[in-house]
Amino acid sequence: MLQTVTAQETGEMSAFEIAQAQIDAVGDRLGVDSDLLEILKKPTRELTVNFPVKMDDGTIRVFTGYRVQYNQVLGPFKGGIRYHPDVTLEEVRALAAWMTWKCAVIGLPYGGAKGGVIVDVKELSPREIERITRRFTSEISIIIGPHKDIPAPDVYTDAQVMAWIMDTYSMIMGYSVPGVVTGKPPIIGGSSGREEATSRGVLYTTRQAAMILGLDLAKARVVIQGYGNVGYNAARLFHEEGGSKIVAVSDSRGAIRDKEGLDPLAVKAHKDETGSVAGFPGAEPITPKELLAEKADVLIPAALSGWITADNVDAVQTRIIAEGANGPTTPDADQVLFERDITVIPDILCNAGGVTVSYFEWVQSLQQFFWSLEEVKQRLEEIMVKAFDRVWEMAQEENVDMRTAAYMVAMKKIVRAYEIRGIYP
Numbered sequence: 520m521l522q523t524v525t526a527q528e529t530g531e532m533s534a535f536e537i538a539q540a541q542i543d544a545v546g547d548r549l550g551v552d553s554d555l556l557e558i559l560k561k562p563t564r565e566l567t568v569n570f571p572v573k574m575d576d577g578t579i580r581v582f583t584g585y586r587v588q589y590n591q592v593l594g595p596f597k598g599g600i601r602y603h604p605d606v607t608l609e610e611v612r613a614l615a616a617w618m619t620w621k622c623a624v625i626g627l628p629y630g631g632a633k634g635g636v637i638v639d640v641k642e643l644s645p646r647e648i649e650r651i652t653r654r655f656t657s658e659i660s661i662i663i664g665p666h667k668d669i670p671a672p673d674v675y676t677d678a679q680v681m682a683w684i685m686d687t688y689s690m691i692m693g694y695s696v697p698g699v700v701t702g703k704p705p706i707i708g709g710s711s712g713r714e715e716a717t718s719r720g721v722l723y724t725t726r727q728a729a730m731i732l733g734l735d736l737a738k739a740r741v742v743i744q745g746y747g748n749v750g751y752n753a754a755r756l757f758h759e760e761g762g763s764k765i766v767a768v769s770d771s772r773g774a775i776r777d778k779e780g781l782d783p784l785a786v787k788a789h790k791d792e793t794g795s796v797a798g799f800p801g802a803e804p805i806t807p808k809e810l811l812a813e814k815a816d817v818l819i820p821a822a823l824s825g826w827i828t829a830d831n832v833d834a835v836q837t838r839i840i841a842e843g844a845n846g847p848t849t850p851d852a853d854q855v856l857f858e859r860d861i862t863v864i865p866d867i868l869c870n871a872g873g874v875t876v877s878y879f880e881w882v883q884s885l886q887q888f889f890w891s892l893e894e895v896k897q898r899l900e901e902i903m904v905k906a907f908d909r910v911w912e913m914a915q916e917e918n919v920d921m922r923t924a925a926y927m928v929a930m931k932k933i934v935r936a937y938e939i940r941g942i943y944p
């Protein structure tokens with residue numbers, strides 16, 4: 520049985536070194552030419568920007584941001600922008616590489632990119648976030664565009680931030696350019712269903728896995744790490760549409776458990792009011808460690824990367840891990856999960872509902888012709904189920920875990936595109 524990267528190889532590797540090792544391992548397995556692997560192991564373009572912003576108190580702060588355009592052999596660059604104090608160029612590079620495989624495994628006509636600004640939005644006013652967004656957009660406007668590179672929401676960025684990006688880019692161009700960004704509010708060309716799309720994709724892929732494994736989702740107990748856009752909407756959709764019980768959730772400030780099942784909407788209202796899920800009336804407070812070790816059927820990491828590691832993986836008790844976040848499981852933890860027969864639906868497949876509805880939004884923005892929510896849901900389900908089945912099939916055929924299989928499906932497409940396009944000049 521093959522893992523993408525073995526535990527011995529990972530050691531203290533950074534996210535991007537892991538991403539590169541994954542490329543090597545899958546490339547070797549597929550017999551990809553080593554020259555081509557060298558291309559795939561490097562980002563095409565990286566832009567670092569340092570920009571001044573006037574704060575509410577009149578002082579000026581200089582912020583640093585990045586846009587990494589990883590690969591465009593399958594189409595324009597595509598990927599989110601995150602705002603977080605821990606953003607590094609190295610991490611953005613790994614996330615941009617993962618976007619490349621994500622778009623390829625789903626079959627979207629996009630390459631991969633990612634952006635980030637080093638900032639803690641919790642310390643800022645909405646006006647300051649707006650000014651940071653507008654100035655960052657202006658700095659990266661030289662490389663983005665509806666046919667070049669299309670940003671989207673990610674950690675701590677939302678539809679409002681996308682509206683400011685769209686407006687700033689449009690002001691620079693002198694005309695309205697809705698196709699420059701996805702995840703916009705519907706009033707300015709956003710797609711119905713984009714906000715919950717990532718979580719809806721998590722639900723559809725988990726439903727497929729549960730069906731194959733003989734697990735009844737309607738009786739499943741679900742644990743969710745993170746209660747932002749992905750975590751909250753996953754809780755809501757698994758509860759409302761999956762019929763599952765949400766038994767424990769967390770955010771960066773605390774974790775709670777209710778064995779009888781939490782009400783996702785009430786937990787969200789509590790978080791909106793107090794700033795955290797912690798202290799939700801009637802729920803038992805637990806530690807993040809207890810959350811990970813909760814006896815349940817499905818565990819959904821929906822926060823940052825590197826949560827499930829060799830150090831804590833033994834505590835995992837669920838049958839399925841559905842990766843709502845990007846890179847939540849380290850390769851050495853992956854190997855343990857594989858040996859324990861825990862099905863990991865890998866991030867590049869599991870959370871691809873977001874970029875898939877981004878693609879729908881981009882198509883609608885370019886055509887100025889809009890789809891109903893029903894149409895969005897139906898097309899999303901069709902695409903996610905098909906991609907899941909293809910990856911599952913590959914995993915069975917090759918006797919590998921689903922992450923390796925997903926990379927194999929993605930890399931085959933990328934390699935084929937290189938063969939056909941050739942190397943310029």
Ligand code: GLU
Pocket residue numbers: 597598599600621669670671672673674701845870871873874875877
């Ligand atoms: N940030 C999301 C992701 O990591 C969505 C990207 C997009 O829609 O372009 O997949």
